[in-house]
Amino acid sequence: MAKIELQGLVKTYGQTRAVHGIDLTIEDGEFVVFVGPSGCGKSTTLRMIAGLEDISGGTLLIGDEVVNQREPKQRNIAMVFQNYAIYPHMTVGQNIGFGLYTSKLSKAEKQQRIAETGKILGLEKLLDRRPAALSGGQRQRVAIGRAMVRDPVAFLFDEPLSNLDAQLRSQMRMEIKSLHRRLGTTIVYVTHDQVEAMTMADKIVVMRDGHILQVGSPTDLYENPVDIFTARFIGSPSMNMLEANLSKGALAIDGVAVSGLTLPAHEGKVTVGLRPHDLVVGEGSSPALSASGLVEAVEPLGSETLVHVMIGKTLVTATAPGRVVPAVGSTISVHAEAGALYLFDAASEKALGRA
Amino acid sequence: MTATTTSATELAANRRDIRPGRIITWTLLLIGGLIMVTPLLFMFSTSLKTAGQVYDLKLIPAAPTLDNYIKVLGDGRFMQWFLNSTFIAITVTASNVFFDSLVGYTLAKFEFRGRYFIFLAILSTLMIPTEMLVIPWYLMSSQLGWLNSYWGIMFPGMMTAFGTFLMKQFFEGVPNDFLEAARVDGLNEFTIWWKIAMPMVVPAISALAIFTFLGNWTAFFWPLIVTTSKELYTLPVGISSFSAEASIQWELIMTGAAIGTIPTLLVFLALQRFIVRGVMLAGLKG
Structure with missing residues (x-):
């Protein structure tokens, strides 16, 4: 196990800069998830940590040692790839054991490790099978097994669940999380799926265009996003954004009645963020924000219904609790309580505070 | 009903x-x-015919005989030529599989300056007909003392542009994740090629092996030029020498040729599904 430190890490491809000098400390035993849209630099950063990409600038430390110039094999890290990368010409046992290829352990010790790893991952009966005879989830477990067997200082996961169906993904999320609890090894995990990030991470790193936008616990990021991008990226369904004007302590939003809010000191155009779960269908007893609009679409989810309503000129998503499903085309009221509003500067898109 | x-x-x-x-x-x-x-x-x-029946063009001989086979197989020279051909075809095939794969892998999987130029240079040698190359090869063999030797017969084919091209095309289809996973697991580049990449292109290796083996087993022109000693003749050259003696002994030539087709038929029958795939890929990706 080891601490990983990124100090001003830069990656350039010719004239194009993919990662712009990022700083981050990943504590020993921490589960850190890099999240962001495609092309944000998260996989490149992971590959630099793995040693699969040259570092163009900055310093990378693993366990307090600078490893910029070290080959992947010298860093004692293990990596699980998006496409599993389990070798089709080897059995499950050989695949798991391949992680020990360069190890100096005796053959018996290697066999013991393979058997132990197979048992932990529920693969003990499949050790003689070829990958072609395995399901997606089993293949993913083999890939994790090959990483585990070496006892590395850190695991790197590069979108490992993106090829699995929704049900299996959810199951594997829990398995990886419990594996982390059991092994206590540092994990750096890359995904574009914010649900994975929220459910698994101790610490989430939100990236965009090669920059780190925010680092924090899932709750931190959900409750206190630093900008509109993070606010929209974290949380599902994504946050509603309404254009508004803040002038002399009064907030004006097109088609919305606002009252009793403690607003941040700011003058000018702002963007008001409202999570769909905070914008509830109905009048409410003493709402801080209320509006009415035409129902454009509904998504019944069983326990609740997501309702797409036109408020002013903006289509927002609200939640109807229980089994109430408003009719498409009808006019309904929505409301939100004080404290549910996120205010952002319209120009800089930076957070101004909650209201 | x-x-x-x-x-x-x-x-x-x-x-x-x-x-x-x-x-x-x-x-x-x-x-x-x-x-x-x-x-x-x-x-x-x-x-299966006697010398007198050779010009009787009936497909089924009037009195089939195995005398020719006994005569040819009993002739020590034939066995020597058979072994020569076997040794040469196997050595050149092994060399092609090894070196063509190594170069093909390097060109497919490593980024380095001049990679495209090197590939084009290798590919351009495919445009030069063998007839044009024979004289330089002969002069080179003569100057280096390779005339009348196994090495003299083998050296022009130890590595081929076609094989390199074929293997490069196949290696390009091997996902990089496999190679990177092996890199993280601590393997060196040679072991990654040998242990990971090569098993993934077995169809290509089989196709290349068959092409090379057949090509060398039937090679006639260059072995005829570079060898003068009968002990070093390959099977096709040796068989042709039956016609150069007192008279053309068609029945012996045909017997030698019939025996000579057996290894190629066996190789082909065993690996034909790979050869078809190899030909398809070489054609499609070219």
Whole structure:
């Protein structure tokens, strides 16, 4: 196990800069998830940590040692790839054991490790099978097994669940999380799926265009996003954004009645963020924000219904609790309580505070 | 009753399938097949005839005999040529599989300056006909003392542009994740190539091995030029020497040729599914 430190890490491809000098400390035993849209630099950063990409600038430390110039094999890290990368010409046992290829352990010790790893991952009966005879989830477990067997200082996961169906993904999320609890090894995990990030991470790193936008616990990021991008990226369904004007302590939003809010000191155009779960269908007893609009679409989810309503000129998503499903085309009221509003500067898109 | 109905339906369906276009296609294929097979049949037929029956063009000999086989196999020279051909074909095949794969892998999987230029340079050698190369090869062999030696016969084919091209195309289809996973697992680049990449291109290796083996087994022109000692003759050159003696002994030539086809038939039958795939890929990706 080891601490990983990124100090001003830069990656350039010719004239194009993919990662712009990022700083981050990943504590020993921490589960850190890099999240962001495609092309944000998260996989490149992971590959630099793995040693699969040259570092163009900055310093990378693993366990307090600078490893910029070290080959992947010298860093004692293990990596699980998006496409599993389990070798089709080897059995499950050989695949798991391949992680020990360069190890100096005796053959018996290697066999013991393979058997132990197979048992932990529920693969003990499949050790003689070829990958072609395995399901997606089993293949993913083999890939994790090959990483585990070496006892590395850190695991790197590069979108490992993106090829699995929704049900299996959810199951594997829990398995990886419990594996982390059991092994206590540092994990750096890359995904574009914010649900994975929220459910698994101790610490989430939100990236965009090669920059780190925010680092924090899932709750931190959900409750206190630093900008509109993070606010929209974290949380599902994504946050509603309404254009508004803040002038002399009064907030004006097109088609919305606002009252009793403690607003941040700011003058000018702002963007008001409202999570769909905070914008509830109905009048409410003493709402801080209320509006009415035409129902454009509904998504019944069983326990609740997501309702797409036109408020002013903006289509927002609200939640109807229980089994109430408003009719498409009808006019309904929505409301939100004080404290549910996120205010952002319209120009800089930076957070101004909650209201 | 049901069975009768079914078979009547099948019959009608089959009748619908017999279209004039298909008849023409089948006829052309049949003619093509016969043209291909006839020389082989005559070769086997002639090998079972006596010297006096050779010009009797009947496909089935009047009095088949295995005397020619006994004579040819009993001739120590034939066995020597057979072994020469076997040694040369296997060595050149192994060399091609090794070096063509190594270069193909490097060109497919490593980024370095001049990679495209090197690939084009290798590919451009495919445009040069063998006849043009024979004189430089001969002069080189002569100057380096390779005339009349196994190495002299083998060196021009130890690595080929075609093989390199074929292997490069196949290696490009191997996902990088496999190689990177092995890199993280601590393997060096040579082991990654040997242990991970090579097993993933077995069809290509098989196709290349078959092409190379067949090419070298049947090679005649260059071995004829570079060798003068009968002990070093390859099978095709040796067999042809039957005609250079007092008279043309067709029955012996055909017997030698018939025996010579056996290894190629065996290799082909064992690995034909790979050769078809290899040809398809070489054609499609070219």
